[in-house]
Structures are given as C-alpha cells and as structure tokens.
Amino acid sequence: MNDEKHERSAASMRAAEVAVAAFLFLLGALAIWDSVRIGYVWAEDGPQAGYFTFYVGLFICISTGIIIFRALADRAMAARVYVTRGALQQVMQMFVPAVVYVVLISLIGIYVASTLFIGYFMRRLGRYPWVTTIGVAVATSVFVFVLFEVWFSVPLPKGPLEAWLGLD
Amino acid sequence: MSSKFSKLLRVSALSLGVLALALAGSPARAWEPTKTVEFIVPAGTGGGADQMARFIQAVVQKHNLMKEPLVVINKSGGAGAEGFLDVQGAKGDPHKLIITLSNLFTTPMATGVPFNWKNLTPVSMMALDEFVLWVNADTPYKTVQEYTDAAKKAGPGKFKMGGTGSKQEDQIVTVALEKATGAKFTYVPFKGGGAVATQLVGKHVDSSVNNPIEAVAQWRAGKLRPICVFDDARLPYKDKVTADMAWGDIPTCKEQGVNMSYVMLRGIFMPGGVPAEAVNYYVDLLAKVRATPEWADFMKTGAFNQTALTGEAYRKWVADAEVLHHELMKEAGFLAK
Amino acid sequence: MEEISSLMHGFGVALTLFNLGLMFVGIVLGVIIGVLPGLGGANGVAILLPLTFTMPPTSAIIMLSCIYWGALFGGAITSILFNIPGEPWSVATTFDGFPLAQKGRAGAALTAAFTSSFVGALVAVIMITFLSPVIANFALEFGPPEFFAVYLLTFCAFVGMSKGQALKTIASMMVGFGLAAVGIDTVTGQVRLTFGFTSLLQGFDFLIAVIGLFGIGEILLTLEEGLAFKGKSAKLNVKVVLETWRELPRYWLTSLRSSVVGCFMGIVPGGATPASFMSYGVAKRFSKDGERFGTGQVEGVVAPETAAHAAGTSALLPMLTLGVPGSPTAAVLLGGLLIWGLQPGPLLFQEQKEFVWGLIASMYLGNIAGLVVVLTCVPLFAAILRVPFSIIAPIIIVVCAIGAYTVHNNMLDVYMMMVFGAAGYLMRKLNYPLAPLVLALVLGDAAESSFRQAMLISAGDVSVFFSNWLVGGMTGLALLLLFWPTITVLLKRLRGG
Structure with missing residues (x-):
C-alpha cells in the first residue's frame, strides 16, 4: 500500500538526535582547536582572542556529548519516528530544487534562475497551465530587475542572458 | 627612464585627448x-x-x-x-x-x-x-611633551589611547608615537571614529588620534583639545573653526619635537x-x-x-x-x- | 515653553507640499526596503543618499528619515506573515507574530505591530522634544564596562525564558556565540575560526542565519504537513484594525515598559535589536500571560515592536548631539549630514535650529503618515497568505536568496542561507530552541568586544563592572533577572515557612 509506505519511518528520533548533536560536537571541537592555536588564556591585560571561543567550544562539546550519551541510552527513542518517508519526500521536493536554484544563480544569474525555479515549482507542484506559470515566473523576475537594478541600483548576480541583452 | 617615458606617454595621451575633445567637441574619446x-x-x-x-x-x-x-x-x-x-x-x-x-x-x-x-x-x-592627537579639554595638557611626560610619569600602560580597529591606522599611529616619545599607552580599539571621540569626551580614554572630521564637532563644543597634527606641514585651512582657532593653528607634532608623521x-x-x-x-x-x-x-x-x-x-x-x-x-x- | 514654539516653527518648515510629498515617498520606499530581508534601512538610505544632494538639507533628511521610519514599520510584515524578519529588530516579533498569523489572526498581529511601533516612536519623539538637553549627554557616561552591562542585561532578560531542554538551550546559544566569533577579532585583529578559508573572514551575518533558520526552515516544516500555509482564513477588512485597537489598551503597562526600555537603549546607544529582545524578555517575565508567550499573544507583538521603534527613534538623539550613530542606519544618515555641510555635535541644536526642529517635526508627521499608510494596507498584506502555496513558496525563496545576497553582495551568504535552512529544519524538529542562538549571534561580538575593552582599560580587573552606580546597577539588575526564577522560589519558601 502506498500510504503505508509513506507512513514508514525514514529516520528514527534517536538517529536524528545523535546525528545533529554529533555535528554540533564537531563544530565545538573545531572551535576549541582553533582557540588553542590563537591563545585561550586570561593574560595580564584580559582574555586573549581565543579565550571565549575556547569555552564556547567546550560548552558545545559538553552539552552535545551528554545529549548523544542520553540518546544512545534511550531505547524508546529509537522507536519514535523523526520523519516519515512521505514527509521527507515532500520536504525534498522543495529542498532539492532550491539547492539547484542557488547553484544556478552563480552560473546563469539570479534572474534567469529565479524564472526557472518559480516556473518549475508552479508547473510541477501547482500543476498550473503553462501560460499562468510563465506569466508569474517572468513577471516576478522582471519586477525584481526593475526594483533592484533600476530603482535601487543594487546589482544582483547576472549571467550570459543579461550580457547578451546588454543589461549588465 | 621607463617612468619618464610612460609619463611622457601619459601626458601626450592626455593632451591628445583634450585636443580631440576641443577640436571635435564630440565623443571622440577612446x-x-x-x-x-x-x-x-x-x-x-x-x-x-x-x-x-x-x-x-x-x-x-x-x-x-x-x-x-x-x-x-x-x-x-x-x-x-x-x-x-x-x-x-x-x-x-x-x-x-x-x-x-x-x-x-x-x-x-x-x-x-x-x-x-x-x-x-x-x-x-x-x-x-590627517590624524590629530586629541585630549579631553578638561585636562591640562597643551603640548605633546606635556602629555607624553605625564603618561611616562604615570607608568607604562596607565594612559589609554582610544582608536578605531585593531592593527590598523590608529594603532599604527599610536605605536609610532610611543616609539618617538618613549611613552607607553594601552591601546583600546573601538568600532568607529565617532564612538572614539565620544569615549574621549566621556573620559573613558585619555587621548585619541581621530581624523579631523571625526572629532571636529566636539572640538567646536569645547569638549576636546587638539594637541598636534601628524603631518609634515600644518593644515592649510585658515577659517576659524572654534572661536579662536583654525585648523591651520594646530601645530605639527614635528614642530613640537616628536619626529613622526602619518x-x-x-x-x-x-x-x-x-x-x-x-x-x-x-x-x-x-x-x-x-x-x-x-x-x-x-x-x-x-x-x-x-x-x-x-x-x-x-x-x-x-x-x-x-x-x-x-x-x-x-x-x-x-x-x- | 520654548520647545513648543520651536516645534511649531519646525512644523512650519516640514509642512510644505514638497516636504510632505517627500515624506510619503520616503515612507513607501522604506516599507518596501523593510519588507525585503537583507536590504535593510542602512542600505536603503545609503543607496538613496546621493539622490538627496540636490535638495535642501532639511528636505533631504526628512525624506531619508522617513525611509528609516518606513523600514522600521515594514520589518514586521514578513516576520508576521512568513516568519522571515525583514529587519534585525523584527526577529523578536516573529515569536508571537507568526503564531498569531497561523491562527488566522495575521490582521490583528499586523495592526498591533504597526500601532505599537507608532506608540514607541511617539514616546521617543516626545522625549526628544522636551528632554533632549537633559539626556543628550547621558551616552557620555557609557564606556566599555557600561556597554557590556547593557548587553549582559539584554541577555539575562531573555535567557531562562525558553522552555526547551536546558542542554539544548545551552548548545544552541553557544553555537550562536561561536558563529558570532568567526572572522577577525575586533580587539586583537587576529583571524579566528576561519580555518584558512578567506571567504569566512567576513564572519556570519546574523541576517543570513535568521533568513535561513526561520524563513527557509519554516517553509520546509510547512511542506511536511502538505502544500499550504496555515492561517489562510485571515480576515480581510479594515474592521480588524478597529477590533485590535479595542484590545490594545489592555497592554498599556507592557507598552510603557517597552517604551522605557526602547528609549533607554536608543539613547545609550545600544540599538533597536537588543532593545526588542530585552523588551520581549521583560514582558514575558512580568506579564500575567507570560506563560503563554510564544503561542500567539498580541502582547508578545506589542512588546518588541514598541521597544524597537522607540529605540530606533531615540537613537537619532546621540547621532545629532554627539555624532555617535545608534544604529547602522543612523551611521549612514550621519554621513549624509556631513556631506550637506551640517556638523552633528553639541552645537547643532543651537546653530541649525531650523534643521533640527524641522527634523523633529517630521518625526511626528512621518510616523503619522507611516501609520496611516501601513494600516490601510493591512488587509492587502494579510491577503498575501491567500496566494496558493506553490506560487508564494518559490517567490519567498527567491526573495530570501536576494536578501541573503544583498547583505554583503556575496554568493557564499546565499549558500550559507540554505545550510542554515536545513539546520533550522533539523534542529526545530529536535526541539532545539533557536531564539537563544539568534540572540547570541546578534550580541556575541559586541558583548565580547566591550568586555575585553573594559578589561584593557581596567588592566584585567573584573571589579570594574561594579565600579560606579550606573554599571553596578545594571550588572546587579542583570544578575537579579538571571536568578529571578530561583529567587521567586526562595521567596515563596520563606513566605510558606
């Protein structure tokens, strides 16, 4: 059954808890490491550049360490669902195109990328007719162009199309 | 030689440009x-x-x-x-x-x-x-000597110098001043020039090396006093800024025997x-x-x-x-x- | 009353047709700038500054300050509708504003936000009109130890308020401090936590983190539950304004407290963003509905908005009288004054009477104009929630990306925004409170700098934080607030025993 598959767990609460805490632990460890490099003691004229960051890192490591330890000890947590497959799929429907969009900005400029992104989303998830889709997508980009480039003269990233049109 | 040559080139290019502009009055520019x-x-x-x-x-x-x-x-x-x-x-x-x-x-x-x-x-x-050495107008110091002597007498690090940023121009000027006079300051870095001037007015620091524009308002209001300017010659501005002083009336630090400029x-x-x-x-x-x-x-x-x-x-x-x-x-x- | 006659004269200066037109243009532009995250009031004013050089200084400052008021108003709109703060000071507005919108009360939240902004500004402007000679020099009392005490006070007013697990609160806050420290250390100029990546030198801007954590994270969470925003049923007529107004007088005490907090933070100058956090924290502690803050309380919108606007307005006082900008926007306005040949400083009030009182009069008029403009648009703003999700969601992401880019004109920020978005989603689902992270990111750097400046001045002596009544009082109050829960328990026990 499709529904059942959707309800199945994609990640348990415990797995997610441990993964996120471990990532933060890593950040904390990095902070400690760099603080030691630049000096982390209280010198005569007050704390050195790494003094605060050292303790910040230490606190991150201690608190996330305990979180990891507790999660691993908690059996019940492993049975709880963090995210179901269906939900994850929904989220990925947005997140993946958004990541692609952000990468595209640096390649083809923000205006073309935005048009494509809005268009894709409306067509794919909203199932709007082509006319509406193209209308909204193009209108948004043109509006943004006028607002930023013309009125506020704030240059945003541009790509080959704008160069070809002589708009950059 | 090459510098002369390129200068010649530049001059001729410029005069050519001017000539072209004058002759045609049209966008004949390259x-x-x-x-x-x-x-x-x-x-x-x-x-x-x-x-x-x-x-x-x-x-x-x-x-x-x-x-x-x-x-x-x-x-x-x-x-x-x-x-x-x-x-x-x-x-x-x-x-x-x-x-x-x-x-x-x-x-x-x-x-x-x-x-x-x-x-x-x-x-x-x-x-x-430009950089000017400023002190609070309530303090008695009138010259660099008086000020640095007081700083030396108080002991190294007792006098605080406020400045913008760390390891940037203000701190460089401070270090150069220390080297030239033998006084030792505690340099306190702040985020902006306006904040430094206010800290000096509020007596949280003893002196600053603010740019003229950052401190001029407090000078005119009689809150700060300029000691000397860190340039080779005095400023050329003769219009009175306060009741009795113009920018040009501020002596250079060199005049006062501190051999440095920045x-x-x-x-x-x-x-x-x-x-x-x-x-x-x-x-x-x-x-x-x-x-x-x-x-x-x-x-x-x-x-x-x-x-x-x-x-x-x-x-x-x-x-x-x-x-x-x-x-x-x-x-x-x-x-x- | 000399002030009254000066003010009347000021109204005469400000009330020309040309100036009124500029006021209106400024407000509308400001609201647009405020709505767009990233393009903040400071950028907006800086961008439009050169346009004003051909105007008389008084007209120019009227238009630019109206952009500033407009941005103050506009920042709340996206906070309430989409959980995306348009301006740093509207982060605290999301805490209750967004839940209200989800409950279908977007109109009420917007009305409350705009009205309290107006009240905050009004209190501040009245204070400037009558008390400026008295309080102008207050900021001079503030050296590094005092500034640190102010930040500590903000922190203590705010922490302990999140209900989440203590461990996760600590972790989240520390991550915020850690991120704030990335880049070049202000005090020593040393590079830290960049691990050799030049692109990390600029550090993490708090707006990028907020756009990602709150904005993108929220959209991802919404998607889990299907393709729709909650709160579509928001009422769409002007009646909602009147209904909300009937409710607002109930929160007079919160308004008053928040105005005081805001004015104080503006004059010091500590800034509108800390003011909004501090005010929210204080309101939560002392309101009888404090327990329910964060679930969509109108009072939770009133507190930060009043304080932010009061602080934003009173920040102009230290700018005019001392030349110390109380906010990034004020810094740009300050540059404008210098270019027009006006010297901010203690003498400005005597030498440029027409300019100063014209500006003050425009504060009254600009805020009234602003309130009228934004209130009439409340139904329009609330109607945005009715746009189908599959159209509005990608547009929001586009706006977020533009916002992230415009903060530093840097693509890395846009990538970081997506990373923060993913982190926001993951952390929220695990009940990590995000507010402490954001607050730590906002204040971390400034707090650390002022602490270490204080240490330089006192040669490493910590007792400097109790060295006079001002700093000692603030530090004491901060500690009192921090341990308030413990103290109340003790008091109860004493009474019981």
Whole structure:
C-alpha cells in the first residue's frame, strides 16, 4: 500500500538526535582547536582572542556529548519516528530544487534562475497551465530587475542572458 | 627612464585627448564605460571611505560627468579583505573601481590574506586624511611633551589611547608615537571614529588620534583639545573653526619635537590588466570631480591634505607607503605569522 | 515653553507640499526596503543618499528619515506573515507574530505591530522634544564596562525564558556565540575560526542565519504537513484594525515598559535589536500571560515592536548631539549630514535650529503618515497568505536568496542561507530552541568586544563592572533577572515557612 509506505519511518528520533548533536560536537571541537592555536588564556591585560571561543567550544562539546550519551541510552527513542518517508519526500521536493536554484544563480544569474525555479515549482507542484506559470515566473523576475537594478541600483548576480541583452 | 617615458606617454595621451575633445567637441574619446560602474568600498556604510565614495557618486551624478550609472557597493568583510579580493579577482574588468584606506596595506599584512595592491591598477589619489592627537579639554595638557611626560610619569600602560580597529591606522599611529616619545599607552580599539571621540569626551580614554572630521564637532563644543597634527606641514585651512582657532593653528607634532608623521591614503584603484584608455578615462573623470566647488567644500569640512597624484607618481607613493607600513607593522609585531 | 514654539516653527518648515510629498515617498520606499530581508534601512538610505544632494538639507533628511521610519514599520510584515524578519529588530516579533498569523489572526498581529511601533516612536519623539538637553549627554557616561552591562542585561532578560531542554538551550546559544566569533577579532585583529578559508573572514551575518533558520526552515516544516500555509482564513477588512485597537489598551503597562526600555537603549546607544529582545524578555517575565508567550499573544507583538521603534527613534538623539550613530542606519544618515555641510555635535541644536526642529517635526508627521499608510494596507498584506502555496513558496525563496545576497553582495551568504535552512529544519524538529542562538549571534561580538575593552582599560580587573552606580546597577539588575526564577522560589519558601 502506498500510504503505508509513506507512513514508514525514514529516520528514527534517536538517529536524528545523535546525528545533529554529533555535528554540533564537531563544530565545538573545531572551535576549541582553533582557540588553542590563537591563545585561550586570561593574560595580564584580559582574555586573549581565543579565550571565549575556547569555552564556547567546550560548552558545545559538553552539552552535545551528554545529549548523544542520553540518546544512545534511550531505547524508546529509537522507536519514535523523526520523519516519515512521505514527509521527507515532500520536504525534498522543495529542498532539492532550491539547492539547484542557488547553484544556478552563480552560473546563469539570479534572474534567469529565479524564472526557472518559480516556473518549475508552479508547473510541477501547482500543476498550473503553462501560460499562468510563465506569466508569474517572468513577471516576478522582471519586477525584481526593475526594483533592484533600476530603482535601487543594487546589482544582483547576472549571467550570459543579461550580457547578451546588454543589461549588465 | 621607463617612468619618464610612460609619463611622457601619459601626458601626450592626455593632451591628445583634450585636443580631440576641443577640436571635435564630440565623443571622440577612446574609451567610455558601456555599463554600470561598480564602486567598491572595502569598509562599512557610514565610515570615512564610504562617505567619500558616496560623495564622489553624488558629484558625478549631479554634474552628469558619466553617462552610465556609478554604484557604490560595500564589501567590508574581514577588515576590507572581501572588497580587495573581489577587485583583485576581476582582472581586466574596466567597470570596477575601489576606494582605499590604510587597510590596503594593513589588512593583508595583519591577516595574511592573499592580496597585494600591485595586482591592482592605481588610478588616482584623491586626498590624504590627517590624524590629530586629541585630549579631553578638561585636562591640562597643551603640548605633546606635556602629555607624553605625564603618561611616562604615570607608568607604562596607565594612559589609554582610544582608536578605531585593531592593527590598523590608529594603532599604527599610536605605536609610532610611543616609539618617538618613549611613552607607553594601552591601546583600546573601538568600532568607529565617532564612538572614539565620544569615549574621549566621556573620559573613558585619555587621548585619541581621530581624523579631523571625526572629532571636529566636539572640538567646536569645547569638549576636546587638539594637541598636534601628524603631518609634515600644518593644515592649510585658515577659517576659524572654534572661536579662536583654525585648523591651520594646530601645530605639527614635528614642530613640537616628536619626529613622526602619518597620513592615510584616500585613493582610487582599478583591477589589474585593464586597458590604458580606461585608466585615463577615470583619471580624467576624477580630476573633474576634484575641480567642483562641492569637492572643495568637502575637503575643507574634513580638513583633508589635498595632495592628489596620478600615474607613476601615485604608484611610487603607494609603493613607498607599503614599505613604511611594513616597517611600522613589523616593529609593532602586527605582521601575520 | 520654548520647545513648543520651536516645534511649531519646525512644523512650519516640514509642512510644505514638497516636504510632505517627500515624506510619503520616503515612507513607501522604506516599507518596501523593510519588507525585503537583507536590504535593510542602512542600505536603503545609503543607496538613496546621493539622490538627496540636490535638495535642501532639511528636505533631504526628512525624506531619508522617513525611509528609516518606513523600514522600521515594514520589518514586521514578513516576520508576521512568513516568519522571515525583514529587519534585525523584527526577529523578536516573529515569536508571537507568526503564531498569531497561523491562527488566522495575521490582521490583528499586523495592526498591533504597526500601532505599537507608532506608540514607541511617539514616546521617543516626545522625549526628544522636551528632554533632549537633559539626556543628550547621558551616552557620555557609557564606556566599555557600561556597554557590556547593557548587553549582559539584554541577555539575562531573555535567557531562562525558553522552555526547551536546558542542554539544548545551552548548545544552541553557544553555537550562536561561536558563529558570532568567526572572522577577525575586533580587539586583537587576529583571524579566528576561519580555518584558512578567506571567504569566512567576513564572519556570519546574523541576517543570513535568521533568513535561513526561520524563513527557509519554516517553509520546509510547512511542506511536511502538505502544500499550504496555515492561517489562510485571515480576515480581510479594515474592521480588524478597529477590533485590535479595542484590545490594545489592555497592554498599556507592557507598552510603557517597552517604551522605557526602547528609549533607554536608543539613547545609550545600544540599538533597536537588543532593545526588542530585552523588551520581549521583560514582558514575558512580568506579564500575567507570560506563560503563554510564544503561542500567539498580541502582547508578545506589542512588546518588541514598541521597544524597537522607540529605540530606533531615540537613537537619532546621540547621532545629532554627539555624532555617535545608534544604529547602522543612523551611521549612514550621519554621513549624509556631513556631506550637506551640517556638523552633528553639541552645537547643532543651537546653530541649525531650523534643521533640527524641522527634523523633529517630521518625526511626528512621518510616523503619522507611516501609520496611516501601513494600516490601510493591512488587509492587502494579510491577503498575501491567500496566494496558493506553490506560487508564494518559490517567490519567498527567491526573495530570501536576494536578501541573503544583498547583505554583503556575496554568493557564499546565499549558500550559507540554505545550510542554515536545513539546520533550522533539523534542529526545530529536535526541539532545539533557536531564539537563544539568534540572540547570541546578534550580541556575541559586541558583548565580547566591550568586555575585553573594559578589561584593557581596567588592566584585567573584573571589579570594574561594579565600579560606579550606573554599571553596578545594571550588572546587579542583570544578575537579579538571571536568578529571578530561583529567587521567586526562595521567596515563596520563606513566605510558606
């Protein structure tokens, strides 16, 4: 059954808890490491550049360490669902195109990328007719162009199309 | 020889340009921007460099000196490193300018960021910013000697010098002053020049090396007293700023026997590898900006040193300044390890 | 009353047709700038500054300050509708504003936000009109130890308020401090936590983190539950304004407290963003509905908005009289003053009477104009929630991306925004409170700098934080607030025993 598959767990609460805490632990460890490099003691004229960051890192490591330890000890947590497959799929429907969009900005400029992104989303998830889709997508980009480039003269990233049109 | 030759070339190119302009009165000029010109400020909004950049933009706009728009963009990250790296990376792009302050030298030296001004094309020095030693008007000090003697008497580190940023121009001036007089200060870095002046008025620090424009209001209100200016000659401004003093009445530190001077570059650069015609275009544009009455007012308000250089003379000035900064920073122990 | 006559004269200066037109243009532009995250008031004013050089200074400052008021108003709109703060000071507005919108009360939240902004500004402007000679020099009392005490006070007013697990609160806050420290250390100029990446030198801007954590994270969470925003049923007529107004007088005490907090933070100058957090924290502690803050309380919108606007307005006082900008926007306005040939400083009030009182009069008029403009648009703003999700969601992401880019004109920020978005989603689902992270990111740097400046001045002596009544009082109050829960328990026990 499709529904059942959707309800199945994609990640348990415990797995997610441990993964996120471990990532933060890593950040904390990095902070400690760099603080030691630049000096982390209280010198005569007050704390050195790494003094605060050292303790910040230490606190991150201690608190996330305990979180990891507790999660691993908690059996019940492993049975709880963090995210179901269906939900994850929904989220990925947005997140993946958004990541692609952000990468595209640096390649083809923000205006073309935005048009494509809005268009894709409306067509794919909203199932709007082509006319509406193209209308909204193009209108948004043109509006943004006028607002930023013309009125506020704030240059945003541009790509080959704008160069070809002589708009950059 | 090569410098002479290029100077000759430049002069002839310029006079040719002027000639062509005079003869035809038409856009016979070799190069003109074809799109928006980005004017990068390697500092935050509201600071001295930002003010000057936006002022230039306003003058260009008001007098219609350029057909395409000039847009000011702040790239202040990493003590300006972000802006410099951006321009360094835009090799050959003639639609990009950058205004500099001393962080042109200090940022790469103090942080080890892979940037050097030699990868940029110097366009024009617009002015030099002055540094003045200020104390609170309630204190008895009238000369550098009196002040530094008091600092020495109090013991090393007892007197606090407020300044903008760390390992940048204000701290360099402080270190140079210490070296020249033997006094030892505790340097306290703040975020902006206005904050430093207020801290001095509020007596949280004992002195500052604010730029004239940062402290002038408090001077006029009788809260601060200028001791001396860190330049080779007195400022040329004779109009009274307070009831009885003009900028020109402030003695130089050298007059008072402290053998040091420091000025800060306010200059314009372009990315490397740009066509010479483009450089000439901007040299010409900026010369027109400097010729406006607005600019003269601006220079007077900020009590700037109006030295303006271009071409080889400018390049040489920058090269000398780099050596000087390297020495000062090395002695102070500010160089990146 | 000399002030009254000066003010009347000021109204005469401000009330020309030309100036009124500029006021209106400024407000509308400001609201647009405020709505767009990233393009903040400071950028907006800086961008439009050169346009004003051809105007008389008084007209120019009227238009630019109206952009500033407009941005103050506009920041709340996206906070309430989409959980995306348009301006730093509207982060605290999301805490209750967004839940209200989800409950279908977007109109009420917007009305409350706009009205309290107006009240905050009004209190501040009245204070400027009558008390400026008295309080102008207050900021001079503030050295590094005092500034640190102010930040500590903000922190203590705010922490302990999140109900989440203590461990996760600590972790989240520390991550915020850690992120704030990335880049160049202000005090020593040393590079830290960049691990050799030049692109990290600029550090993490708090707006990028907020756009990602709150904005993108929220959209991802919404998607889990299907393709729709909650709160579509928001009422769409002007009646909602009147209904909300009837409710607002109930929160007079919160308004008053928040105005005081805001004015104080503006004059010091500590800034509108800390003011909004501090005010929210204080309101939560002392309101009888404090327990329910964060679930969509109108009072939770009133508190931060009043304080932010009061602080934003009173920040102009230290700018005019001392030349110390109380906010990034004030810093840009300050640059403008210098370019017009006006010297901010103690003498400005005597030498440039027409300019100063024209500006003050425009504060009254600009805020009234602003309130009228934004209130009439409340139904329009609330109607945005009715746009189908599959159209509005990608547009929001586009706006977020533009916002992230415009903060530093840097693509890395846009990538970081997506990373923060993913982190926001993951952390929210695990009940990590995000507010402490954001607050730590906002204040971390400034707090650390002022602490270490204080240490430089006192040669490493910590007792400097109790060295006079001002700093000692604030530090004491901060500690009192921090331990308030413990103290109340003790008091109860004493009474019981």
